[in-house]
Amino acid sequence: MKQLVKYGLTTSLRAFELPEIWDGEQTVVISAEGISVGADTKNSQAISVPAGFKGTITIRRNITGNRDNTMQILVKQDSEARIIEEITGSGTYKANVLVTAEPGCSVKYFLLQAMEEDSVCLLNYEGTGEKGSFIWNSCFLGGDTTRAVLETRAGDEYDSQNYAVVLGSGNQQFDIHVSTKHAGKHSRSNMLTKSVLDDKSRAVYHGLINISQDAAKIDSYQKDEVILLSDGSSADAIPNLEIHNNDVSCTHGASIGKLDEEKLFYLKSRGIAEADAKRIITEGFVEPLVLPAWQHLIREKISRS
Amino acid sequence: MLEHRLKGLKSFLEKPAPTWGPDISKLDVNNIVFFIQNKGPKNSRSWEEVPADIKRTFQRLGIPEAEQRVLAGAGAQYESEMAYHNLKTEWEAKGVIFLDMDEALKQHEALVKEYFMRCVPYNDHKFASLHAAVWSGGTFLYVPKGIKVTQPLQAYFRMNARRAGQFEHTLIIVEEEAEVHYIEGCSAPQYNENSLHAGCVEVFVKKNARARYSSVENWSKNTYNLNTKRAIADENAIIEWVGGNLGSGVTMLYPCSILRGKNSRAEHISIAFAAKGQNQDTGAKVYHIAPGTSSHITSKSIAIEGGITSYRGFVKINKGAKKAKSAVECDALMIDNASQSNTYPYIDVKEADSDVGHEATVGRISDDDVFYLQSRGIKEDEAKKLIVRGFMEPVIKQLPIEYAVELNKLIELEMEGSLG
Numbered sequence: 001m002k003q004l005v006k007y008g009l010t011t012s013l014r015a016f017e018l019p020e021i022w023d024g025e026q027t028v029v030i031s032a033e034g035i036s037v038g039a040d041t042k043n044s045q046a047i048s049v050p051a052g053f054k055g056t057i058t059i060r061r062n063i064t065g066n067r068d069n070t071m072q073i074l075v076k077q078d079s080e081a082r083i084i085e086e087i088t089g090s091g092t093y094k095a096n097v098l099v100t101a102e103p104g105c106s107v108k109y110f111l112l113q114a115m116e117e118d119s120v121c122l123l124n125y126e127g128t129g130e131k132g133s134f135i136w137n138s139c140f141l142g143g144d145t146t147r148a149v150l151e152t153r154a155g156d157e158y159d160s161q162n163y164a165v166v167l168g169s170g171n172q173q174f175d176i177h178v179s180t181k182h183a184g185k186h187s188r189s190n191m192l193t194k195s196v197l198d199d200k201s202r203a204v205y206h207g208l209i210n211i212s213q214d215a216a217k218i219d220s221y222q223k224d225e226v227i228l229l230s231d232g233s234s235a236d237a238i239p240n241l242e243i244h245n246n247d248v249s250c251t252h253g254a255s256i257g258k259l260d261e262e263k264l265f266y267l268k269s270r271g272i273a274e275a276d277a278k279r280i281i282t283e284g285f286v287e288p289l290v291l292p293a294w295q296h297l298i299r300e301k302i303s304r305s
Numbered sequence: 306m307l308e309h310r311l312k313g314l315k316s317f318l319e320k321p322a323p324t325w326g327p328d329i330s331k332l333d334v335n336n337i338v339f340f341i342q343n344k345g346p347k348n349s350r351s352w353e354e355v356p357a358d359i360k361r362t363f364q365r366l367g368i369p370e371a372e373q374r375v376l377a378g379a380g381a382q383y384e385s386e387m388a389y390h391n392l393k394t395e396w397e398a399k400g401v402i403f404l405d406m407d408e409a410l411k412q413h414e415a416l417v418k419e420y421f422m423r424c425v426p427y428n429d430h431k432f433a434s435l436h437a438a439v440w441s442g443g444t445f446l447y448v449p450k451g452i453k454v455t456q457p458l459q460a461y462f463r464m465n466a467r468r469a470g471q472f473e474h475t476l477i478i479v480e481e482e483a484e485v486h487y488i489e490g491c492s493a494p495q496y497n498e499n500s501l502h503a504g505c506v507e508v509f510v511k512k513n514a515r516a517r518y519s520s521v522e523n524w525s526k527n528t529y530n531l532n533t534k535r536a537i538a539d540e541n542a543i544i545e546w547v548g549g550n551l552g553s554g555v556t557m558l559y560p561c562s563i564l565r566g567k568n569s570r571a572e573h574i575s576i577a578f579a580a581k582g583q584n585q586d587t588g589a590k591v592y593h594i595a596p597g598t599s600s601h602i603t604s605k606s607i608a609i610e611g612g613i614t615s616y617r618g619f620v621k622i623n624k625g626a627k628k629a630k631s632a633v634e635c636d637a638l639m640i641d642n643a644s645q646s647n648t649y650p651y652i653d654v655k656e657a658d659s660d661v662g663h664e665a666t667v668g669r670i671s672d673d674d675v676f677y678l679q680s681r682g683i684k685e686d687e688a689k690k691l692i693v694r695g696f697m698e699p700v701i702k703q704l705p706i707e708y709a710v711e712l713n714k715l716i717e718l719e720m721e722g723s724l725g
Contacts, residue, residue, distance in 0.1 A: 213642065228657035234624075239663065241648040246639035246669040254663040256654040 026067045026089070032057035045071045051102075053079040063089030063115065071097045075129075078104040084291070085109070088142075090116035094123075101129030110291045111138040113146060117170060123148040130155025130184055136162040139290055140174055141301055147175040156184035162191040163289045167301050168201025168233065178222075179208035182215040191222040194289060196282050196302075197233035207239040209250060216247040226256040227285060229278070279303060306410070313427040313437025320431040326617065327555045327584040332529045337470040337501045339439045341384035350391045359383045368461050377456035378403045382473055383463050385441040396454060402447035403458055406474050409445030416447065420478055424507040424535050424563075432503045432531040436472050440505065443473035448483040448514075457486040457519075457705060462504075464493035464524070470501040477507070479514040479542075488705065489520040492552065493528055499554070501529045508536035510544050512566065517545040521708050523715060524553040526582060532558045540566035540595075547703045548575040549712050550587050551719070559617060561590035564598035571600040576700040576712075579612025579644070580719050588617035588649075593629040593659070604635045605700055607693065608644035609720060615647040616665070624655040635665040638696055640720070690717065 028045060032055060047057065053076070061069075075081050087093060093115065101107050107129065113121055121143040127134045136150045152160040162178045180189040195203045205224045226235040237254040259281055267277035282302050290298055322329065349355050352369050363369065363381050372379040378392035380403070387405035396403070402413065410417050427437035444460045464471045479485055493500065502524060510516045516536070524530050530553040536544040546560040562571035577585040591600040606614035616635045637646040648665045670692050678688035694701075694713065701709045 216642075226654070228654065231657055233657060234653075234655045236654070237650075237652040237661075237663070239648075239650060239665075241646070241665060241667055243637070243639065243646045243667045246642050246644065248668065250667040252648070252663075252665050254650070254652055255661065256652060257660045258657045 026064070026069065027062045029060045030057065043067065043069050047071070047073045049073065049075040049079050049081050051076040051078055053081060056082040056084060059083070059085040061085065061087045061089070063087065063091045063093045063119070066092040067094070069093070069095045071095065073097070073099045075099065075101040075105045075107055077102045080106045081108070083107065083109045086112045086114065087121065088114050090119050092120045097123070097125045099125070099127040101127070101132055101134060103129075103131040105129060105132045107133070108135045108137065111136070112294055112297075113138070113140045113142055113148070114297060115142040117142060117144055117172070119143040121146045121148075125149060126151045126153065128153040128155075129158060131157045133159035134161070136164070136178070137289065137291065138164045139294055139298075140164070140166045140176070141297060143172065145173050149177040151177075151179045151181065152189070153181045154184060154187045154189060156186060158184060158187040160187065160189040162189070164193040165286045165289045165298075166193070166195035166197075166203050167286070167298065168195065168197040168203055169199050169301070169304070170201060171199070172201040174201075174203040175206075176203065177206040177208075179210065180220065181210045181212070182218050182220070183212050185215060186217045187215070188218070189220045192289065193224045194286050195226045195235060196229060196286060197226065197235060198229040200230075200232040202234050204236040205238060205254075207252065208242065209240070209252065210242045211245050211248055211250065213244040215245055218245070218248040218250065220248065220250045222252040224254040227282065228256065228258055229282070309422070309427060310438045313434045316428040317431060317434035317438055320428070320434055322431055323557075326557055326615075327586050327613070329529060329531070329555055329557075332499060332501060334435065334501070336468055336499075338466065338468055339385075339470050339472070340441055341466050341469060342386060349389050352389065355388050359388050362463060363389070363461065368459070372459070376459050377454055378458045380405065380444050380460040381463070382442045382460065382471075384466055384469060385471065387442050392458075399452050400449040401452060401454060402445065404445045406443035406445050406476065407441065413445070413447070416478075417445065417476070420476055420507065420509060422505075422507070424509065424537050425505055425533050429533065433505065433533050436474070436503045436505045436533065439470070440472045440474045442471075443504070444475045446477045446485065446487060448479045448485045450480040451482045453484040454486070457488050459488040459490070462489065462491045464500055464502070464528070468500055469493075471504065473504045475504065475506040477516060477518070478509045479511060479516045481511045482513045483511070484515045486517040486519070488708065489518070490708070491520070491522045491524060493525045499527050499529060500525070501531070502553070503531045505532070506534040508544060510536060510538045510542040512540045512542060514539075515543040517547065519547040519704055519708065521549040521551070521704070521712055522553065522556075523551045526552060526554050528553040530556040530558060534558070534560040535563065536561070536571075537563045538566055538569035538571065540569060542566055542569045543572070544570070545572040546574065546589070547700070548587075549700070549704070550575070550577045550585055551712070551715050554582060555584045555586070557586045559588045559590050559619070561592070562600065563592045563594065564600065565594045567595045568597040569595065570598065573600070573602040573604070574700050574703050575604050576697055577604075577606040577614050578716055578719065579606070579608050579614045581610040581612060584613045584615075586615045586617055588615075588619070590619040591621070591631060593620075593622045593626040593631065596625065596627040596629070598626060599630040600632075602631075602633045603699060605697060606635075606637045606646065607640065607696070607716070608637070608646050609640040611643040613645045613647070615649060618650045619653070620651070620661060621653045622656045622659045622661060626656050627658045629656060629659040631661045633663040636696070637665070637667040638693065639667065639669050690720070693720065
């Protein structure tokens with residue numbers, strides 16, 4: 001499984017070329033009120049969200065062995081869909097997911113990767129829509145090697161947000177690509193990635209804002225923040241901008257550093273032990289970006305390391 | 306030296322062309338003339354000896370005049386060889402060496418041998434290899450221990466022939482506690498065929514020393530400017546790069562600072578300007594190797610009439626570079642909608658006890674600002690010019706006054722008619 005590392009980190013392949021491997025299983029449980037779920041074969045799902053739908057769709061995926069999966073989600077007009085996907089289990093999981101939103105939809109996609117620490121996880125997620133909003137909110141905790149692409153293609157009048165949290169420990173490696181491609185006018189986008197790395201873990205952040213020549217009146221921001229907790233941890237930040245239109249306001253920032261010593265000092269002066277103070281600051285750093293239902297997982301992982 | 310050149314050639318043929326960045330596939334190296342000899346004597350110490358046509362070119366550029374007034378010394382390269390090189394006697398007496406590179410190789414062989422292409426090895430990348438194989442001309446500058454050269458030294462490089470290639474090698478050695486400011490200007494007239502500039506600059510800044518390297522490059526619009534500039538800084542040393550990139554069709558230039566000494570510091574200030582048909586791919590590279598090192602990169606770019614500007618930066622904090630600090634700021638201004646502006650920063654941090662920040666903005670001339678100036682009675686195009694000038698101010702003010710004026714004029718000339 002370790003040799004799969006070469007497919008991740010710093011290469012810029014769009015699709016993951018893995019050998020055909022079908023020796024694993026996955027159990028997928030999809031639950032939602034009043035919507036039809038397409039034929040759930042072993043390795044592909046199609047979900048159609050009816051027009052005007054307001055509610056939550058939960059997808060729980062448990063992996064054993066090596067799986068290759070595709071999923072398509074079509075969100076029809078004027079719906080407000082919350083999609084929650086949790087990936088657990090152990091093995092090699094490779095997925096291509098496409099979420100297409102019709103005009104007038106608000107889509108919030110929460111993604112949790114909490115696989116066992118010997119796993120390899122390669123994710124390629126794309127969301128596309130116009131006249132509405134799209135939020136990616138992902139949380140990467142598990143796996144040995146994780147490579148994730150989370151992309152939004154924004155049409156006219158779109159509000160696109162992309163938040164990601166990475167918690168690394170041991171020898172974990174994360175390669176996170178977040179991008180927003182603006183093809184339409186009058187859109188906004190905001191991308192924020194926060195990583196906390198301990199032990200010998202490593203995270204690479206690739207951010208991209210691409211504004212095509214026809215996309216005027218765009219307001220776009222991206223930021224990558226990394227806290228390195230240990231001596232052996234390391235991080236790369238590559239926040240890119242490709243701007244082909246001048247009627248835009250586009251900024252980005254990145255910061256990599258250790259835990260804020262002033263905050264630590266303040267908490268210690270209040271009688272909190274150093275280890276606890278570190279935990280509190282770290283939790284406070286990432287928690288705003290994590291779905292409440294998953295916050296206990298974050299706390300567990302932080303207190304373990 | 307021949308052996309070194311052959312090694313460079315072999316490496317050039319073996320190395321692949323860069324797969325990233327601007328398109329350089331139209332560059333046919335076989336079409337480039339690698340060496341053009343000048344008539345008349347080399348390395349004249351007096352302008353009287355320089356052939357009339359070459360002298361006229363440099364007079365138009367104002368070199369002899371500036372030399373008399375503000376410079377400690379000046380050099381002028383025409384095509385592949387240095388036509389003029391002079392250093393004021395007061396500095397010569399203090400042991401400062403300011404020579405044409407070919408001449409330096411003859412007079413100070415041991416010194417050149419010790420440093421030549423030690424900072425940029427011959428097999429660094431494809432065009433460094435080409436440079437190693439065919440280099441000619443350039444400047445050799447040696448500042449002995451403790452000497453602070455208070456007046457700037459200047460060299461000017463001019464390519465005049467068609468399909469010419471200029472491969473000058475500049476080697477600057479600043480010994481302990483010494484200080485120097487070196488300025489380089491470059492230009493070439495316009496021809497139909499492409500020309501190539503693949504120079505190389507190596508700067509060695511020793512303990513407690515300080516070096517400032519300023520350059521204004523204004524090659525013709527069909528020049529490929531594939532330049533390599535690199536500095537190694539020892540303990541407490543300061544290296545400053547100030548650069549303006551205006552001309553050339555394709556520029557790929559990333560001055561690099563290697564901070565290997567404790568508490569050494571790098572300062573990169575650059576401005577790039579891309580008009581129609583130009584692709585300015587510039588940036589900065591800083592390697593933090595020793596503890597306490599700091600770097601500050603300021604990059605400004607202006608794209609107009611379909612020009613492409615890219616900032617491509619690389620900041621690396623090595624393991625063990627404790628308390629290293631780096632701040633990167635990139636601002637891009639897009640004057641019209643046909644232009645393109647990219648930012649590709651790469652930050653690689655291996656040391657937890659460090660602090661790295663990056664900020665970038667891309668935008669156009671703000672309507673509010675223009676409106677404000679108009680309300681004060683300034684015409685619209687005047688107002689826009691004023692805003693552009695203000696945008697460049699932080700870079701311009703770092704340059705000596707002659708260059709600042711020249712740069713301002715050049716940019717205004719380029720933007721003539723495209724504003725307002």
